[in-house]
Amino acid sequence: MHAARTHVRKLVTTAVAVALAAVLLTPTGASAAGPPDVAPDEGMLFGAFVAKRSEPTVEAAYAGFEQKIDRRLDLQRTYSLWDDTMPPPVVQAGLAEGRTPVLSIEPRLRDGSRLSWASVARGDHDARIRSQAAGIRSLGVPVFLTFHHEPDYAPAHGTGADFRAAWRHYVETFRAQGVTNVVWTWIVTPTVFIKTTSGPTAAEFYPGDDVVDWLGLDAYNWFGCASHVPAAWRPMAEIAGPFREFGRARGKPLMLAEWGSSEDPANPTRKATWMRESMQTLASWPEIKAVVYFQQHGTCPWWVDSSATSMSGFKDAATVPAAHGVPSAWLQPSTVHGPAPLAVRFDASRSAGSLSTTGTGVASWRFEPGDGSAARTGTGTPPSDLTHTYTTAGTRTARLTVTDARGLTSVDTVGVSAVALPTLSTSAKAITTTSSDLTAWVNPNGLAGSTRFEWGTTTAYGASTTTAVPAVTWAATVVGRATGLTPSTTYQVRVTATTDAGSTVRTTSFSTAGRPTTAKSWASGTTRTTTTLGANVNTRHAASTVWFEHGTTSALGKKTTAVTMAAVGYDMSTTAAVSGLAPATTHYYRVVAQNAHGTTYGPVQTFRTTS
Incomplete structure (x- = not known):
């Protein structure tokens, strides 16, 4: 039940913590001292955009993806349109799971209409920009933010000069609102770095070093997967090399904001090899500080699990030491919801230190159950069987803190609810001469259960029916139909709501219809x-x-x-x-x-x- 979990991961040294606090507390209207310093000293941040597919929620999709690749994600890619709620609920959900947002805002409305870059630059949409700024500022944590990613693919919005002016106006409007938690991330495609093409160049779209903090690239090995894309199989060095040179000249941290590869039908292992080799290339480039995979069917199917070998190759790439630029606490409970007393086994063994593989690199750890019990501590990899029993009903927050050899700390928290007895009220409805709907309102506190209705002319009852209760956290309406009753007769009723937490009983009476x-x-x-x-x-x-x-x-x-x-x-x-x-x-x-x-x-x- 991933919806019940909350995660907070901190990349902490004393100096960084003080610097971040100073940045985030800049008052409204003040100028920013600089972007949040979120780039790891060594290695890179690792993230993804994960499509929902068949999962019930987006968060379930992300949680399942993390299980598949055997690691936590540092970053979560999100795409918003101009009139979307800001911040988007998916961003807030990702933050609750400890993922830093990489957010693109496109100047296009939900109804499909486009806003020209010139109109943005003129200030025609400043009210909306200020609203977006307030929403991002309210998050209170660093956010990688881009205004219109891949502008080189959006000529309908205007010229390169229009884009540069719009970007600058957008950033300046945010800064005027006192927003200091944004890492301004300019994202384009490899096309603008290819000197042999007649298309727009990176310089045409680059708005200036003073309004850009990171440079981003959406890098794909297309292999002819669509009619209008490169047909050759291309290594990462070829795809992203020119981008790297452009970024190095500006001294900016670099991000692969999207990346992926097609399969080669003639060679089932080729995509997996491309994944591993791409990560080796990126790890050898110290300017690359973040990579974000695109787990989606976009122009082409980029799924990492398009085959078992591809999945294996991506997992290998995701778990190399360089892909852990920061430590990652990972606290996995056997359950997060159940009747009190609730025994929970926490697995903390897949936590990782920076520049380490999953399950390694942790120097020390501390586990706090959250119910006032004594904390447990240790050195080395945290155990896989931190068992704790929550003896009384209530919701608590279990916390795991890991520290690596470099002094970097990561925290993961998990909400655990030990559940009380179900609550219950009841009444007879739709009464006729020979029948009645015995209605109960049952809150099972998130546990599936049942409701038993008994009735008769005495408290010995004699007749009964049982109805299932869904695992919800509100008062569900449950009905038991009593039939074969005698007109003008008083009936005694007993209702019993039962879950794994126990049973709650209520009694009442009613009279059937008939002569007065x-x-x-x-x-x-x-x-x-x-x-x-x-x-x-x-x-x-x-x-x-x-x-x-x-x-x-x-x-x-x-x-x-x-x-x-x-x-x-x-x-x-x-x-x-x-x-x-x-x-x-x-x-x-x-x-x-x-x-x-x-x-x-x-x-x-x-x-x-x-x-």
């Missing part, structure tokens, strides 16, 4: 010639007409004006004033109630007027 019933009648306020007659009537779920009959003999003979009583399943009182009575006389009376199911006559009773 009377439980009590009386005369009050009697004088020489007047009295008030009253009675309790249960209309048995059908609108009823009620009146009183009275007289000086048991034959009665007179009656009050009839009144209408609502269709309910419980006793209601009704009264009628009677005048013109004979003084000092015994009078007889009874209540009469009538509905569509029949007529009920109350017992004849007496009262005596005064003399």
Whole structure:
């Protein structure tokens, strides 16, 4: 249940922590001292864009991808349109899992209409840019942000000069809003670095060193996978080499913001070899500080799991020491939700130190269960069987901190919920003469369970039905149908909601529809010639007409004006004033109630007027 997990990973040395704090706390309107320093001293950050595919959520797709490649992702690639919510929910979810966002914002609306770069540069859309700036600033952590990635593929938005002006205006608007947590990342394709083409050049689209912090490239080995792409099989050095030279001349950190390869149908191992060799090339280039794979079917299918050999090759590439430019704590629970007492086995053994492979490079570790229990500590690789029992219900945050030999620290946190008994309320609905919907509202606190309905004319009950309850965290409506009932009869009901946490029981009663019933009648306020007659009537779920009959003999003979009583399943009182009575006389009376199911006559009773 990955949705219940939260992760926070920190790349910490004392100096970096102080510097980041200073950057992120710059007041609104102040100029930035510089971009957040997120580039590792050695090695690179490793990330991906992961398509949802058949997974229930995007986060489930990312979590599954990390399991497949046997490592945590440092970066999460995200693409937004101009009118998307900012920050996007997927970015917030990724941050909760410890991944730094690599976010592209394209000047195109959800309805498909494009915003020209010239209109952005003129300030026509400043209100929206300020809103985007506020959203990014609210994250409070470093964000790799690009305005319109691959502009060289978007001539409909304007010229290179238009793009440069739009980029500069966009960055300056963010800075005017006091946004200091952005790493401005310019991303293009290899085409602009090829001197033999007649197309636009990198210089035409480069907005200037003062408004660019990192340079990014979307690098693919196309191998003729589509009609308009390079047909040759190309190594990474050939694809990204010119980009590297451009970046080195500017002294900027470099990122592969997307990368991938097609398969070679004639050589099933060729893609896997390309993955391994590409990482060897990138690891040998110290300017490369981040790589982000594109796990998606874009122009072509770039899936790393397009074959078993491809998956193996990518896993090898992802786990080389250079791909761990920062340490990575990884705390994996056997469960994150269950009844108290809840025993959880935490596997921390796949944590990694910087410049190390998965499961190696950790110098020391500290595990805190989060419920007030004593922390556990150790040296070397953390264990795979950190078992802890949460004895009482509640949600806690387990925390793993790992420190490597370079003094860099990473933290992973996992939310664990030990669940209380289900909550339960109940009522009878849709009551007829012979049936009723016994309705319960059950909150199973995230555990699947069942609800048992029992009913009968006594508390021995006798009839029952059981209905499943889904594993939700709100009050689910559950209905048990009671049939074969007797009209105008009171039934006792017991409802039992059960999960692995235990059972909760509630009791109630209801009356079936039928002829109305009377439980009590009386005369009050009697004088020489007047009295008030009253009675309790249960209309048995059908609108009823009620009146009183009275007289000086048991034959009665007179009656009050009839009144209408609502269709309910419980006793209601009704009264009628009677005048013109004979003084000092015994009078007889009874209540009469009538509905569509029949007529009920109350017992004849007496009262005596005064003399």
